[in-house]
Amino acid sequence: DVKVTQSSRYLVKRTGEKVFLECVQDMDHENMFWYRQDPGLGLRLIYFSYDVKMKEKGDIPEGYSVSREKKERFSLILESASTNQTSMYLCASSLSRLRQARKLFFGSGTQLSVL
Amino acid sequence: DQQVKQNSPSLSVQEGRISILNCDYTNSMFDYFLWYKKYPAEGPTFLISISSIKDKNEDGRFTVFLNKSAKHLSLHIVPSQPGDSAVYFCAANYNQGGKLIFGQGTELSVKP
Numbered sequence: 001d002v003k004v005t006q007s008s009r010y011l012v013k014r015t016g017e018k019v020f021l022e023c024v025q026d027m028d029h030e031n032m033f034w035y036r037q038d039p040g041l042g043l044r045l046i047y048f049s050y051d052v053k054m055k056e057k058g059d060i061p062e063g064y065s066v067s068r069e070k071k072e073r074f075s076l077i078l079e080s081a082s083t084n085q086t087s088m089y090l091c092a093s094s095l096s097r098l099r100q101a102r103k104l105f106f107g108s109g110t111q112l113s114v115l
Numbered sequence: 116d117q118q119v120k121q122n123s124p125s126l127s128v129q130e131g132r133i134s135i136l137n138c139d140y141t142n143s144m145f146d147y148f149l150w151y152k153k154y155p156a157e158g159p160t161f162l163i164s165i166s167s168i169k170d171k172n173e174d175g176r177f178t179v180f181l182n183k184s185a186k187h188l189s190l191h192i193v194p195s196q197p198g199d200s201a202v203y204f205c206a207a208n209y210n211q212g213g214k215l216i217f218g219q220g221t222e223l224s225v226k227p
Contacts, residue, residue, distance in 0.1 A: 004158070031212060031213040033214075035217075040124070040219055041219060042119075042121070042204060042217045042218050042219040042220050043204060043206075043217035043220075044217070045214065045215075045216075048213070048214060050212060058214070059216075090158055090159070092158070092213075094213040096212070102147055102149065102164070102208050102212075102213055102215065103149075103161050103164070103213075104151075104159075104161070104213060104215060105161075106151075106158030106159045106160070107158050108156065108157055108158050109156075109157075109158055
């Protein structure tokens with residue numbers, strides 16, 4: 001079974017702090033994604049990566065950055081946390097072959113509260 | 116600009132009956148559609164998908180219908196079971212690798 005592990009289930013941070021959310025997958029997937037889930041808005045793509053050291057902006061990248069130094073690990077960074085970044089953050093991965101690329105495997109999520 | 120819309124935030128059905136979840140999209144470039152299911156405290160899991168060259172795909176109790184002219188798809192669950200109670204997300208893709216555009220989700224409650 002594919003396993004996508006997010007380092008924290010719950011996280012509470014203060015406004016202005018730099019926040020790191022970590023995600024590791026164990027199935028040698030090329031593609032990795034960060035989404036946030038908010039009530040009434042569904043899942044929105046923040047950043048994604050199709051290869052090591054490669055990153056692309058999703059639909060809502062403002063206030064975030066990412067790092068992919070190793071194939072299995074994709075980190076989301078909130079440079080200066082703000083209260084509107086309070087959300088459920090979901091990491092996902094998939095294979096690079098097109099038909100498989102669309103089948104995402106998600107982690108359990110990190111509920112981040114910024115106070 | 117919400118390219119994928121699920122206009123019903125919630126749906127309640129009786130066990131054994133049919134559940135129909137709806138999804139509309141605006142981008143005619145989308146060529147692949149998926150449904151994900153999410154339980155509380157868990158990440159979404161893939162349920163079923165359909166390519167734009169088809170109008171129906173079936174997997175056990177789950178069937179997805181695609182109406183390209185109306186830019187509408189639906190997920191049918193027959194018969195519904197209490198374990199189907201979850202949030203269902205519709206998602207779409209247009210030949211951009213794994214980048215999926217999700218709808219807002221519909222919370223399904225199946226009552227015994």
